[in-house]
Amino acid sequence: xxxxxxxxxxxxxxxxxxxxxxxxxxxxxxxxxxxxxxxxxxxxxxxxxxxxxxxxxxxxxxxxxxxxxxxxxxxxxxxxxxxxxxxxxxxxxxxxxxxxxxxxxxxxxxxxxxxxxxxxxxxxxxxxxxxxxxxxxxxxxxxxxxxxxxxxxxxxxxxxxxxxxxxxxxxxxxxxxxxxxxxxxxxxxxxxxxxxxxxxxxxxxxxxxxxxxxxxxxxxxxxxxxxxxxxxxxxxxxxxxxxxxxxxxxxxxxxxxxxxxxxxxxxxxxxxxxxxxxxxxxxxxxxxxxxxxxxxxxxxxxxxxxxxxxxxxxxxxxxxxxxxxxxxxxxxxxxxxxxxxxxxxxxxxxxxxxxxxxxxxxxxxxxxxxxxxxxxxxxxxxxxxxxxxxxxxxxxxxxxxxxxxxxxxxxxxxxxxxxxxxxxxxxxxxxxxxxxxxxxxxxxxxxxxxxxxxxxxxxxxxxxxxxxxxxxxxxxxxxxxxxxxxxxxxxxxxxxxxxxxxxxxxxxxxxxxxxxxxxxxxxxxxx
Amino acid sequence: xxxxxxxxxxxxxxxxxxxxxxxxxxxxxxxxxxxxxxxxxxxxxxxxxxxxxxxxxxxxxxxxxxxxxxxxxxxxxxxxxxxxxxxxxxxxxxxxxxxxxxxxxxxxxxxxxxxxxxxxxxxxxxxxxxxxxxxxxxxxxxxxxxxxxxxxxxxxxx
Numbered sequence: 157x158x159x160x161x162x163x164x165x166x167x168x169x170x171x172x173x174x175x176x177x178x179x180x181x182x183x184x185x186x187x188x189x190x191x192x193x194x195x196x197x198x199x200x201x202x203x204x205x206x207x208x209x210x211x212x213x214x215x216x217x218x219x220x221x222x223x224x225x226x227x228x229x230x231x232x233x234x235x236x237x238x239x240x241x242x243x244x245x246x247x248x249x250x251x252x253x254x255x256x257x258x259x260x261x262x263x264x265x266x267x268x269x270x271x272x273x274x275x276x277x278x279x280x281x282x283x284x285x286x287x288x289x290x291x292x293x294x295x296x297x298x299x300x301x302x303x304x305x306x307x308x309x310x311x312x313x314x315x316x317x318x319x320x321x322x323x324x325x326x327x328x329x330x331x332x333x334x335x336x337x338x339x340x341x342x343x344x345x346x347x348x349x350x351x352x353x354x355x356x357x358x359x360x361x362x363x364x365x366x367x368x369x370x371x372x373x374x375x376x377x378x379x380x381x382x383x384x385x386x387x388x389x390x391x392x393x394x395x396x397x398x399x400x401x402x403x404x405x406x407x408x409x410x411x412x413x414x415x416x417x418x419x420x421x422x423x424x425x426x427x428x429x430x431x432x433x434x435x436x437x438x439x440x441x442x443x444x445x446x447x448x449x450x451x452x453x454x455x456x457x458x459x460x461x462x463x464x465x466x467x468x469x470x471x472x473x474x475x476x477x478x479x480x481x482x483x484x485x486x487x488x489x490x491x492x493x494x495x496x497x498x499x500x501x502x503x504x505x506x507x508x509x510x511x512x513x514x515x516x517x518x519x520x521x522x523x524x525x526x527x528x529x530x531x532x533x534x535x536x537x538x539x540x541x542x543x544x545x546x547x548x549x550x551x552x553x554x555x556x557x558x559x560x561x562x563x564x565x566x567x568x569x570x571x572x573x574x575x576x577x578x579x580x581x582x583x584x585x586x587x588x589x590x591x592x593x594x595x596x597x598x599x600x601x602x603x604x605x606x607x608x609x610x611x612x613x614x615x616x617x618x619x620x621x622x623x624x625x626x627x628x629x630x631x632x633x634x635x636x637x638x639x640x641x642x643x644x645x646x647x648x649x650x651x652x653x654x655x656x657x658x659x660x661x662x663x664x665x666x667x668x669x670x671x672x673x674x675x676x677x678x679x680x681x682x683x
Numbered sequence: 684x685x686x687x688x689x690x691x692x693x694x695x696x697x698x699x700x701x702x703x704x705x706x707x708x709x710x711x712x713x714x715x716x717x718x719x720x721x722x723x724x725x726x727x728x729x730x731x732x733x734x735x736x737x738x739x740x741x742x743x744x745x746x747x748x749x750x751x752x753x754x755x756x757x758x759x760x761x762x763x764x765x766x767x768x769x770x771x772x773x774x775x776x777x778x779x780x781x782x783x784x785x786x787x788x789x790x791x792x793x794x795x796x797x798x799x800x801x802x803x804x805x806x807x808x809x810x811x812x813x814x815x816x817x818x819x820x821x822x823x824x825x826x827x828x829x830x831x832x833x834x835x836x837x838x839x840x841x
Contacts, residue, residue, distance in 0.1 A: 487801060508825060509738055534802070534828035578822075578831035582805035605781065605806060631779075631808050631834070656779050657808040 188300060196220045198254055198282055206233055206276055207305035211298045214243050214287050221285040223301065230277050232311045234304040236270035242294040243287045245269045249314075250282040257281075257315045260337040262427075265289050270429055272334045275313035276305070312352060319387065322353035322416050327366060327439040335376045335420075338427030349424040354417040356437060358409075363442035366407040370419065371434040374399050377422040378433070382407065385414050390450050393471045394422065395550030403552040405468045408448030408458070409439075446555075451477045454511045457539055464559040469500060469544045470552035478540040480560060482533050487565040489530035489572075492540060495557040496523040500544050502556060506531050507539040514538075514573055517595040518545065519670050527672040529592040530563065532571040570675075575599045577633055580659055585612070588679035591662075593622045594672040599663040602678065606653045610682045614649040614660055617677040623665035624676065631657035640665050650683065723758070727772035728811050728839065731784070735765040735823035745789035748821065752780050765823070775811045782809045784821060784832075804832050814839050 191212030195202045201222035204210050212221045225233070237245050247269045249258040260269045274281075285301060312333025316323040325331055333352055358364070370378050380393040380402050393402045409415065419435065421427060442448060447467035448458040457477035458465070467476045482488060494504045494517075504517040504526045517526045531538075542558065544550075565571060570591025574581040580601035583589060591600055606612060616624045618641060625640040626649045636658075641647035649660075662678060664670065733748045743766050749759040750771055760769035765788070783806040786798040809817050818835040 510736075532829070534825065536825060536828065573829075576831075578833045579829075580805075603805060603807065605808060607781075631810065632836070654779075655808070656810075 191221050191223075195222050198222055198224070198250075201282060204283070204301075204303065206231065206303055208303060210301045210303075212285065212301070213295055213298050214240075214285075214292060215295045217287055217290050217292045219287065223283040223285070225276065225281040225283060225303070227276055227305060228278060230275075230308050231305045232308050232313060233274040233276040233281075234270065234272050234306075235274070235283055236268060236302045236304075237285060238300045238302075239263065239266045239268045240294060240297045240299050241266060242289060242292040243299070244289040244292070245299070246286045246288055247271055248284040248286070249274050250284065252280040252282075254282065261288070262337050262339065265292075270336075271314075272336050272429060273312040273314045275308065275315075316353050317351050319353055319383065319416055319418075322355040324355045324357060325435075325437070327356050327358045327364075327437050329437060331435045332432045333419075333435065334429060334432050335373060335378070335427045336429040338421070338425060349420055350427065352419045354419070354435065355414060356417060357412075357414040358439060359412045361411050363448070364409045364411055364413075365440045365442050365446060365448070366404075366409050366415070367438040367440070368393070368402075368404040368407065368417070369434075369436040370402045371436075372396075372399055372401040373428050373431050373433050375428050376426045376433075378402050379420055379422050380404065381418040383416040383418065385416070390415070391471075393552070395471045395552055398423075398426070404449070404470060405552055405555065406446045406449050406466075408442065408450070447476050447478070449476075453477060454507070454509075454539060460540065460558070460560065463561070464557055466555040466557050467542060468552050468555045469497065469502070469542070470550040472544070472550040473547045474544070474550065476542045478542075478558065480533075480538045480540060482535050482538065482562065484562065484564075485535060487571070488533050489563040489565050489569065490528070490533040490538065491530050491561045491563060492517075492528040493559045494526040494542060495559075496520075496525050497551050497554050497556045498523055500549050500551055500554075501546065502526060503543050503545050504528060504558075505541040505543070507541060509537045509539065511539065515595060519594060519596045519672060527594070529594045529672050530570065530572060532565065532573065533562070570600060574601050577601055577603075577629075577659060583680055585680055585682055588677055590675040590677050592670075592672060592675055593619060593624075593662075593664050594670045596670045597667045598670060599661060600678075602660045602662070602680075603657060604660070604680050605657050606655055609654050610652065612651060612653045612658075613681050613683050615679045615681075616647045616662060618643070618645045618647070619671045619674040619676050620644050622669045622671050622676075625661075625663050625665050627661040627663075629659040629661065631659075633659065643669070723772045724774035726839070727774055728777075728813075728816055729773045729775045729782075729809065730816055730818045731760060731771040731773075731821065732818065733760055733769045733771075733784075733786070733821045733823075734767070735827060737766050738826070742826065744791070745795075746827075747787050749785040749787065751783040751785065754781075754783075765827075775809075777811050777813060779808045779810045781806055782819065784819075786821075786823070786827065788827060798827055802828060802830075804830055807832070807834075809834060812836075 188209040188211040189204050192202045194200050201224035204223040206225050206227040237247050244265045246261045250256055260271050313323050315321055377398040382391040383389050393404045396402050444462050450456055451458040452475050457479035460478040460480050501522045506515040517528045571581050573579050580603035583602045583604045614626050616626055623643045624647045627638040628636045639647050639649045737743045743764045746765045747760050747762040750757050758771050760771040784804045787795050790796050815836050816839050820833045823830045
């Protein structure tokens with residue numbers, strides 16, 4: 157070969173060698189990072205770029221392999237170590253000061269371990285692989301540690317296991333996380349389950365409604381709790397079961413505000429590393445058309461100012477209180493209608509401002525509406541309470557509607573409460589009154605004075621489904637006479653009465669009979 | 684000077700919603716022009732007891748209740764805070780007597796006002812018998828917008 161052409165060939169040969177070397181180098185860099193023993197402490201930690209893989213061995217039962225994670229940007233890291241024979245892995249995530257942030261030890265010998273949703277920043281972090289099996293003897297089989305780095309937006313960022321470390325989130329958006337690991341948060345023997353805390357904050361002023369939805373995750377029965385900044389629990393949502401979603405509607409908030417959400421699995425054995433949950437929040441301006449949770453007690457009653465208002469029974473056992481302020485002078489009748497809800501038997505109670513029951517409406521059954529036909533009301537505040545009769549059901553997605561109407565009272569209309577001798581409604585001879593046999597178990601007392609001895613006739617027109625009964629009492633409430641008729645038929649009681657006060661008790665023959673649609677008509681006259 | 688004094692009293696009354704500065708309930712003006720009430724009976728056969736459940740102390744103004752039998756005024760309870768029990772003990776004629784009660788309240792402007800007719804207790808007969816005491820309870824609630832009227836009877840002490 158002529159010497160003049162040697163250099164180019166040599167160059168070509170060298171170029172080939174260099175390319176080959178580079179190719180090998182590239183291939184090598186794409187492969188798993190081999191641990192650099194000794195790496196039993198943070199000073200000796202094997203560097204591992206977040207998102208890469210590493211391999212190593214457990215040379216003896218007490219071997220610890222430290223990996224130093226370096227990344228240029230913020231993100232969410234997942235780390236998984238594949239199980240090998242004879243080794244019970246524990247995987248720990250630490251910050252630059254070697255403070256333990258998260259630990260996973262869910263499986264036993266030979267099992268995989270994985271950490272999810274770890275918040276990682278440009279600071280140094282460590283992953284420590286260790287073994288719990290003191291008798292392990294598998295120094296030759298390599299394990300593989302796989303890390304995955306993803307952008308942090310819209311994801312849970314561990315550790316967020318306490319109120320103090322709650323992850324800030326905007327009210328109005330979706331966030332994805334995992335009920336994982338099952339046990340947590342840090343200590344091996346803490347006995348507590350995994351918890352995810354979020355801090356929901358909004359700066360806007362005014363009244364708002366916060367809606368919260370947690371998607372379903374197989375094998376997990378979620379519980380959501382809402383706390384205020386003082387650590388007081390405001391609401392707990394636990395309507396669904398295992399593998400079911402949870403939701404809260406119309407949680408009232410006076411902005412600017414900050415709440416803490418605590419999300420966890422009801423059962424400590426519940427968890428899922430494969431299927432994430434989606435936490436969705438929605439913030440709506442309050443317009444007075446829905447309940448303003450929490451309204452579970454008298455002091456927190458939602459002002460009911462419009463003609464109708466909507467609410468939901470959630471969680472199970474939820475009680476919704478409403479405050480009706482009557483500004484008009486004089487006497488009015490308050491009529492309230494409560495719509496039915498699928499799968500529920502709702503009850504409606506009217507209470508005085510001290511919380512005492514004035515009327516309990518439980519006329520109808522499952523999924524049927526309830527009607528308070530007309531309760532006497534003068535100016536001031538009245539309270540309404542809506543409950544599920546069983547106290548065990550919840551329907552976060554099926555709202556009920558509560559509608560109210562204020563009817564001016566005029567002579568000739570029944571004035572509830574008149575269900576006792578002490579609250580008997582006064583009538584004069586010759587007058588008549590229209591009223592309802594409702595709610596179920598209703599008894600209506602009327603009192604009248606007879607100023608001259610004579611024959612007095614009490615006449616009650618019948619209503620559908622009710623067998624009417626009239627009982628007549630003297631002023632000491634000794635029963636003088638009683639008559640009844642078949643359902644729908646009128647009943648008349650005629651008797652000679654001395655001068656005095658008398659009371660008439662009207663009621664259905666059977667306490668279960670009632671009619672919220674048709675009014676009875678009761679008349680007293682002298683023959 | 685004498686002419687200024689009533690004006691001073693009027694001004695003091697307007698400044699204190701329910702009570703004068705001494706804490707006493709103002710006198711009942713209309714009673715001055717009315718005949719002297721008979722004093723409470725030592726051996727009554729009729730006792731009226733009136734009370735009211737008030738929602739807050741600032742609504743615990745003054746009240747009293749007057750009693751009428753067969754249209755004639757027969758007495759009135761003591762005057763005091765609504766939440767206190769006011770009583771009236773009377774010796775009424777034997778027989779079935781129509782008793783009407785009239786409730787009065789002290790307004791925030793310091794004036795005694797009769798409760799509206801529709802809120803007054805209904806007239807009812809009370810049988811007055813020898814050897815027994817008829818006891819009539821009148822209990823107001825919800826700022827006197829509702830009430831309960833109950834009658835009881837007990838043997839008179841011998």
